[in-house]
Amino acid sequence: MTNPTAAELIARSNRLGADPKNTNYAGGNTSAKGTDTDPVTGEPVELLWVKGSGGDLGTLTEQGLAVLRLDRLRALANVYPGLEHEDEMVAAFDYTLHGTGGAAPSIDTAMHGLVDAVHVDHLHPDSGIAIATAADGEALTPTIFGDKVVWVPWRRPGFQLGLDIARIKVQNPDAVGAILGGHGITAWGDTSAEAEANSLWIIETAADYIATHSKPEPFGPVVADFEPLPEDERRAKAVALAPTIRGLVSTDRVQVGHFSDDAAVLDFLSRAELARLAALGTSCPDHFLRTKVTPLVLDLPATASVDESIARLQELHTQYRADYQAYYDRHAMADSPAIRGADPLIVLVPGVGMFSYGANSQTARVAGEFYLNAINVMRGAEGISSYAPIDEAEKFRIEYWALEEAKLQRMPKPKPLASRIALVTGAASGIGNAIATRLAAEGACVVIADLDLAKAQAAAAELGTTDVAIGVQADVTDETQVQASVDAAVLAFGGLDLVVNNAGLSLSKSLLDTSVADWDLQHNVMAKGSFLVSRAAAKVLIEQKLGGDIIYISSKNSVFAGPNNIAYSATKADQAHQVRLLAAELGEHGVKVNGINPDGVVRGSGIFAGGWGAKRAAVYGVPEEELGAYYAQRTLLKREVLPENVANAVFALCTDDLSHTTGLHIPVDAGVAAAFLR
Incomplete structure (x- = not known):
């Protein structure tokens, strides 16, 4: 159960951290002093709860608090060996922890423990740092705040800074806080509400003074030709x-x-x-x-x-x-x-x-x-x-x-695809969505491109924040939309490393039933679409000079001849040869180009759900709901191919383990002998 004092501290921290005018992300720390029961003696014990090393005030939870015994922390002042041994004091904090101690104590812990106030806030507001970094900051502090805020000359965060602030508070009984030269602000109070109010008063008073007294053009006049472009x-x-x-x-x-x-x-x-x-x-x-x-x-x-x-x-x-x-x-x-x-x-x-x-x-x-x-x-x-x-x-x-x-x-070891930026077409559902999900789980930033913008954005939202994934609309047959999706990746994440040509559809028709429109639709989406995406992406990959991967989701049908499937299989063969052609052309730039040849993926597939499954089931004379099992039984391994199996192959291709592989087609078909590559 969370101690009431700690719960109050967390609530205050979250309020302060939620507003960027108060402090920057992961900046500053807050604390509260109170009592709890020592589980060994059953007696009350004075404790300090303080935001630990790392973490963010706006999202602080109980797990982010360091919990220390106040008597032992304050006793460290008696053994403090001086500035030359400042760093050793952080290790000493470990000997003051209460129980398991919670999060690792930060360098600012001394400031919170040594200052004689129940609640202490240390924040990095823009207005406060502006005073702290002004050449006249020391003289401006009493002008702006009167005797309620004291100037503390720059000192690197540490135990001595805590001693300095504690002494200044004693010497200035009317003060509610301090400007820390070159650094930020500290405020305190007997109650959590008072400390929060004092912090906000310092921030707002500084901002008001700057707004009222600032020269009209602090950065000087506008320079011709340096103004913002439209x-x-x-x-x-x-x-x-x-x-x-x-x-x-x-x-x-x-x-x-x-x-x-x-x-x-x-x-x-x-x-x-x-x-x-x-x-x-x-x-x-x-x-x-x-x-x-x-x-x-x-x-x-x-x-x-x-x-x-x-x-x-x-x-x-x-x-x-x-x-x-x-x-x-x-x-x-x-x-x-x-x-x-x-x-x-x-x-x-x-x-x-x-x-x-x-x-x-x-x-x-x-x-x-x-x-x-x-x-x-x-x-x-x-x-x-x-x-x-x-x-x-x-x-x-x-x-x-x-x-x-x-x-x-x-910090935790980076995930395998950390720092990589991926664009996956047709990724709002089915195989594409499974690929996007796997890439994001392995640390990549993912751009989900789909014909349906709402579905693309919803799929991206399921993967996390916009730091993880964004959704964009992309009709891959439209050159302008394709370029826009690549541009979106570049603006959102800085560039592009990995492209998966997955967008597709299928029409199951015999030769005589296949119209020119059917043929054009199949080739426009998959053959032309893959070309447009690869061309737009390759320009970025070449300019970055960082290598990269282009992966085509082709099909076993690119090499296997089946009935009533001419338009689909022909365009898959086109995609398969694009892999070889681009591997030969882009290799000098360190770009690998590979393909994946799945068997029919029934479960979770947008193509099969859109009518293709019913038509293929009719060709093979099985109920549509048994099509996946039918496909599995015709394989050597007797296993049904799922979207996740294809995603696994994509992941393998873009890891360092296959850094020397290009121009390859990987079968993900559970073993279809007729589709063996020769």
Whole structure:
């Protein structure tokens, strides 16, 4: 049963974390002190409940709380060995845990335990960080807040910062909180409601002051030719640039991307102070841990051509890597963690928008949100003073902090398809849906393309949030819609790695009953449709220079001759040879092209449910409900083929285990001797 104090803390945390003006995703922490019964002695024991390392306030649950004995935590002040041994104190927290302790205690635990207040909030609001990073922040604090908020000079999070805030609270009895220089805010209260109210008061008071006193153009005047392009033009340019940018930022390791043309981003990119402020980098530790200390900024006007932009981005990327290596070399010590890669995580393109990157879609999106926070912070600081982030050496100490490295090492091992982006056609149902489901389960970002937009979106929603999957409409016979679906993948996730040509239909008719319209329909959807999808996708795959996979869901009928099936089987043979042709052509770009030849998939198949099953059952003289069993009995293994069996083969083809396989057709037919490949 959740302790009432902990339950109250969770509710407050969720409210604060739900509003981005209060804190960024996974940023900040909250705490509450109270009593519970010691299960060993049966006596009351004073405890601290505090958000543990990692996690997010907006979605915090009981499992995300660290639970510590308050007497033992406070006793650590008596053995604190000083700043040079700061990191050792985090390990010492383990000796203060109550019971199993819950989540791992964070570096900010001391702030919460040592401050003499029942409830403490530590948050990273844009308005508060703007004051914290203003060159005149210390002088502005009493001007804005009076004696209710105290300035705390920059100090890296840790035990000493907790001691500092505890002392300041004692020395300033009227204070309800503090501005932490270069970092954020802390607020406290005797009740949960009071702490929450004090946090919100600091945030809103800072925001009101900035709004009232800010200079009209904190980022300077608009620069001609750097203004935002019209929406259609900037989206088209974003699509054109995204594959190249993703390839560049994946030099050390493949990353997923996210694109934003938020109005605040576009305004920042159009202003005279862009270069100066971007070079200063972010300040709040949560920001630059997600975004690196500085972004890569394309220094060309919005009107520059795509080719000019690509050429310049390549030059700037080379320089960025050299500069980042130099930054690492300037500050790395013998015991520093190894460099984590020299590629940028934020790429800013004037007139177009922001590309952000990470190991997965959520991380990429959140990196962009953090840089938007940083833009808001810079606007606030520049509006009332000048932006003065913490210095480079301090940034390095946090970015390559042993405790941050330990946190990274605790993260779960990536799934096999993490960082891969897939487009599956005809994926709202049947085989395509099974494929999309398997790819998403293995860590891929998935674009579900289907003729029916509502069904595509519903299928995507079943797989999770838009960080996992999106649904788009795509009639694969329509060149424009095919290109739009590829563009959607590029804008949603940064690029494309894996394409599954699955969309199809079937008409079971004899030669004499097959009309020209029947023939054209079959070939337009599967032969022409696969060609259009593969062509649009190949352009992205080639530009990224990251390799990739194109997989065709063909059929055993591509090699097996059966009755009353000429249009379907002929177009499947067309698809089968496309596999060989594209494997030969795209191999030099590292793109593998393979096919899968299933037997009839009855259960869960949209094709069979749409009338094909009844017609094939009539051909073989069996009831339609027994068609799957009939197909199974004619196989060597006597097993029915299901959509999941096809999905398994797709997964196998795009893993490292088959990294050297291309131009292959894999039978998934339980053994049909007449369809053996020769």
